[in-house]
Amino acid sequence: MWERTDAGFWRHVASGVLFRRVPAGTFRMGLSEAEEATLAGVEFADGGLTAEDLAQMRPVRDVRVDGFLMARHPLTVAQVRHWLPEYEDEYADGDEHRVARLEWPDELLEQLPFRLPSEAEWEYAARAGTTGLWHRGDTPPGSGDVLDTFGDEAAVAASENPFGLAAMGSTADLCADTYIDGYADAPSDARPRIAEDAERVVRGGAADLHPWQGVDEWLMLLPSTRYEFGEFASVRPVAPLP
Structure with missing residues (x-):
């Protein structure tokens, strides 16, 4: 099922999707x-984060995460077609290297031999051992830090964080958790939280606010930003360590 590449990836043989190893740790x-x-200290173009937004990311707590594999980047249109051959994506504009924006992700999830990351796993992977606002520091990112097409290997490599994961936060990655207000009584491990009749959580989404208009789209790149599934989402699957 898996093969180790010379470049340090884990490759899912059947689909060709590349994964990176995310080490265990606490964050x-x-x-x-x-x-x-x-x-x-940042001058916001469109109001920034509200008190309600901040409350959804609190209280801050220590979370223990076991090691796992995570896809190097969200699944592209071509990769989704491995499982759904008839899949069409109006957002991709004919480019199979673009990330697949799924309006009905359950159809794909039923076919995948992988699972969705929990919120905790996603944020841990996005932070990648760093402690700034995002993995490159505290300076607000710009449009050049966002990637939603993966046909240019140099651009993909340049967008990797210290765990080797590309374009974290660029597109709206679906998580296993359903949306629950804040983290009160949340577990100290990375298990997903599930509530009945609730939408799933989405993390990231800066590239989904295209074109980049300078109205604080970079806030979607912050590892802690969270919101409910809306019109569509990307899928960045995870798997157990081989």
């Missing part, structure tokens, strides 16, 4: 006071 999940203080 502080949520928007910390230090991060909020940094945000306070």
